[in-house]
Structures are given as C-alpha cells and as structure tokens.
Amino acid sequence: MDTTLIDAVSKVDTAFKFIFGISFIILFLITAVTLYFLYRYSRKRNPEPSQIEGNLVAELIWTIVPCIIVGAMFWYGWVGYKALREAPADSYEVKCTARMWSWKFEYPNGKTSDKLYVPADTPIKVDLTSVDVIHSFYVAAFRVKMDTVPGMHTYVWFNSGEPAEYEIQCAEYCGVRHSYMLSKVVVVPKEEFDKWLNASSSATEAPNEGEEVMKKHGCFDCHTTDGTELVGPSFKDIYGRDTVVMENGKEKTVKADDAYIEKSILEPGADIVKGYEDMMPPTEVSKEELAKMLEYFKGGGKPAVRAGAKGAEVAEREGCTGCHSVDGSEMVGPSFKGLMDRKTTVLKDGKKMEVTANVEYIISSIKHPSEYVVDGFEPSMPEYESLSDDDMKALIEYISTLK
Known part of the structure; x- marks a missing residue:
C-alpha cells in the first residue's frame, strides 16, 4: 500500500x-x-x-x-x-448525491447504489452534492467530513484499505429524519468489486426476444409477471391456465392456450377476463412477433422484469423508503401500503380537499410534492423532476403491488 x-x-x-x-x-x-x-x-x-x-x-x-x-x-x-x-490522480471517482434522508452513489458506468461499494487498497474520491438542503458526508473511520450543498460540488477522498464496512453518517442537522440518514462504505477485494460493478441486477437482466416484443408494445405497463394485479391480469403462469371470461355478459371458462392468447392480443375486447375493464387496445403485431410472444408465455425465455422488483430498487435508491413505509406504519410521509387508488385528504393552497391517489396524482406528488400535501404531514419532500420515465413507471408498478 x-x-x-x-x-x-x-x-x-x-x-x-x-x-x-x-x-x-x-x-x-x-x-x-x-x-x-x-x-x-x-x-x-x-x-x-x-x-x-x-x-x-x-x-x-x-x-x-x-x-x-x-x-x-x-x-x-x-x-x-x-x-x-490533495486526492491522488489515479483515485477511483464515485458521485454522491445527498437528499432528505438518504445517500445515492453513482459509479462511472452508470450503476447506482445506496451504499458506497469500493475496491480495497484504492484511493477513492467522492464527488458530493445535494438536491435539497445542506447535509454533511461523515466517515469517522477515514477522518473525512464535508458538507454537501445544493448547487455546489465538493469532494472528499480516502484510502479504502482492507476489506471491511464503515459507517456513513450525516453530520449536519437536515430535518426530522436526520438521525436515519445512515449508510455504509463497503470495502471489498478488487476482483469482487469488479464483478459487482459489472453484474446486471436480477430485476433488469437481459430479456429474451419475446420479452423485447412485449416491452416494445407496452405490455408490462398493465400486466405484472409476479402474480400481483395492475390494470390487466398478471402474466404469471398464464399459459394453460383456466380463466373465467365474460362473453356477451355471460361467464365462461376458457383455457389460455395459443388460440386464446393470440385472440386476446389481436382482439382484446372479445373475451374480457372477469373482474377487469375493457381497456386494452388492439395490438398490431407481425406473425413473427406473435410467435415470439407465444414462446414467451410458454416459458421458453427468461422471466421478464418482475413486477415491483425494479420499482423497489428505485424507491430504495432514491431514498423514498426513508420517509414512506411499506407496511402501513406512519413515518415522515404517508405509507405506500394501500396507497394506489386510496381516497386521500390533501391540502392545496391552504384548503382541504379529497382526491383519489391514482397514477396521475402519484406522478404529480413525486414531481411536485408541495402542490398537494397530505393532511397531517409536513411539506418536507423534495421534487423529483429528474426521475426518468422508466424509473417512474417502475415506482408506480411497485406501489401498485403494495395492496
């Protein structure tokens, strides 16, 4: 060393x-x-x-x-x-974004995490900034402490040393959940770090051809793959399953075979699964695309992105779970459990009103949280306008699974 x-x-x-x-x-x-x-x-x-x-x-x-x-x-x-x-010229650089009340670390290849993973025996330079208020990045083991200021970029550097874990704390009071703004520096051997850095997330592993076609046509926006319900029935174990559908106002049971799935894709209004609305538009697909989709349903490819899995990663990475529980308990903000389509009393311009927490409301609450403040809670949530469309969809899907 x-x-x-x-x-x-x-x-x-x-x-x-x-x-x-x-x-x-x-x-x-x-x-x-x-x-x-x-x-x-x-x-x-x-x-x-x-x-x-x-x-x-x-x-x-x-x-x-x-x-x-x-x-x-x-x-x-x-x-x-x-x-x-004076950080060494060969320092490994990681970007750190602080927000109420979490840390987000971004690596040179674009991968993100809520813990700072670094290779052993390497000089590490952490570029710091904040999106809301002043925080302070403090790692006592490395004798480093630096404020993170909105609109300003600062940095700290340290030598990672031997494999171990070290506490990260916020050393600047930043609000009601200040004491919960904790993370870790996880020092691992270089080979293990490289493997972790280049590994694909289990929630976003490379899809097969059928999955690519279905993503192209937006199938996963309304149908999950883990059994939970969204706008349409779940794709989990759908092939060969007995399904109750409505035909001319009467119930009948059909088997989800090739013919049924093909008809449901091309003529979705013909046989509506009981309990669901006639909302799906006809999907124009080629014979080749249809064959790939059928192969996917038969289980010939890798599993698609699991409903909620990517959204759970986004919620953790962006610090959502630092203020919103998933078990119904109250924290700084209302719980995600049962949030979707729930009747909620909010304050807008100082006046109380009741709204339905539908997709539009949740998206608005994420991007402009001060517009509608849930009654009984403080307007302490920062804006998330920079959240990508894919991350927003994943987050909505995740919230939908928390019945």
Whole structure:
C-alpha cells in the first residue's frame, strides 16, 4: 500500500494528538499555578498585597510561548488539511448525491447504489452534492467530513484499505429524519468489486426476444409477471391456465392456450377476463412477433422484469423508503401500503380537499410534492423532476403491488 495514502489519516491523527496534548499540558500548568498562587499568596502568608510594576521576562514568556504554540497547531492542522484535499490522480471517482434522508452513489458506468461499494487498497474520491438542503458526508473511520450543498460540488477522498464496512453518517442537522440518514462504505477485494460493478441486477437482466416484443408494445405497463394485479391480469403462469371470461355478459371458462392468447392480443375486447375493464387496445403485431410472444408465455425465455422488483430498487435508491413505509406504519410521509387508488385528504393552497391517489396524482406528488400535501404531514419532500420515465413507471408498478 502506498504510504502517502496512509499519511492522509495519520496526519489528521497527529494534528489531533498534538492539539489535545498541548491543551492538556496548558490545563495542567494553569491548574498547578492557580493552586500555588492560592497557597503562596493567601491572606495568612501575604497580609500586605504587593504592587507589581512590571516584569519583562513574564511578558515575553506569555507572548512568545502562545505564539509558538498557535503556530505549531496551525502547521499540523494545515498539513492534515492538505493531505485530505490533495486526492491522488489515479483515485477511483464515485458521485454522491445527498437528499432528505438518504445517500445515492453513482459509479462511472452508470450503476447506482445506496451504499458506497469500493475496491480495497484504492484511493477513492467522492464527488458530493445535494438536491435539497445542506447535509454533511461523515466517515469517522477515514477522518473525512464535508458538507454537501445544493448547487455546489465538493469532494472528499480516502484510502479504502482492507476489506471491511464503515459507517456513513450525516453530520449536519437536515430535518426530522436526520438521525436515519445512515449508510455504509463497503470495502471489498478488487476482483469482487469488479464483478459487482459489472453484474446486471436480477430485476433488469437481459430479456429474451419475446420479452423485447412485449416491452416494445407496452405490455408490462398493465400486466405484472409476479402474480400481483395492475390494470390487466398478471402474466404469471398464464399459459394453460383456466380463466373465467365474460362473453356477451355471460361467464365462461376458457383455457389460455395459443388460440386464446393470440385472440386476446389481436382482439382484446372479445373475451374480457372477469373482474377487469375493457381497456386494452388492439395490438398490431407481425406473425413473427406473435410467435415470439407465444414462446414467451410458454416459458421458453427468461422471466421478464418482475413486477415491483425494479420499482423497489428505485424507491430504495432514491431514498423514498426513508420517509414512506411499506407496511402501513406512519413515518415522515404517508405509507405506500394501500396507497394506489386510496381516497386521500390533501391540502392545496391552504384548503382541504379529497382526491383519489391514482397514477396521475402519484406522478404529480413525486414531481411536485408541495402542490398537494397530505393532511397531517409536513411539506418536507423534495421534487423529483429528474426521475426518468422508466424509473417512474417502475415506482408506480411497485406501489401498485403494495395492496
């Protein structure tokens, strides 16, 4: 390991030990002199007070010695400061975005996480910014602390050292969930880090051809793959399943075979699954695309993006779960559980009104949270206008699964 990397931490420790040591010695000397004066110049031993006109030696001592001490403190502090501000040219850079009340880390290849994963024995430079209020990135183990300021980019750097985990805290009070703004620096061997960095998420693994066709035509916007309900019935285990449909106002049971699935794609209004609305438009697909879709339903390809899985990742990554529970309990914001299509009392322009938490309302609440504030909660949520359309869809799908 490069000894200059070790020096960055050791110089901070040296400055601290020097200042603490000097402060302790001064405290000891002041206490000793005070006790001596109390004894030596008490009224019993010195009934007549002395008038001291001046003492050149004493004046020189209490002027020169403090100057030397302050100069030495400044020197040690400056050396430690420079060590923490001069990041090596070969540092591995990670972007960190702070928000109420979570940390988001973005790597050079675009991958994101809510924990800071870094390779062992490597200088790490963390570029810091905030999207709402001032936070402070603090890792005691590496002796680094730096404010994250909205609209400003700052940084810290440290040597990752041996594989281990270290606590990340926010050292600047930033609101009611300040104490929950925690994360970790996870130091792993370089080979393991490279594998993690380049690995695809289980929620977004490469789809097969049938899945590509279905994504192209927006099938997964209304149908899940894990059994939960959205606008339309779930695709999970649909092939060969007995399904109750409505035909001319009467119920009948059909088997979801090739003919039924093909008809449901080309003529979705013909046999409506019981319990669902006639909302699906006809889908124009070629014979080749239809064959690929049927193959997908038969289970010939990889599973599609699991409903809710990607949305759960987005919610965690963007810090949503730091303020919104998924089990019905109240936190800083209302719970995600049962949120979709729930009747909600909100405040708009100081007036109470009742709204339905449909897709449009949830999207508006994410992008412009101060427009409709749920009654009983504070308007503390930052705006998320930069959220991509894919992430927004995934988040809506995830919320829909939390019945």
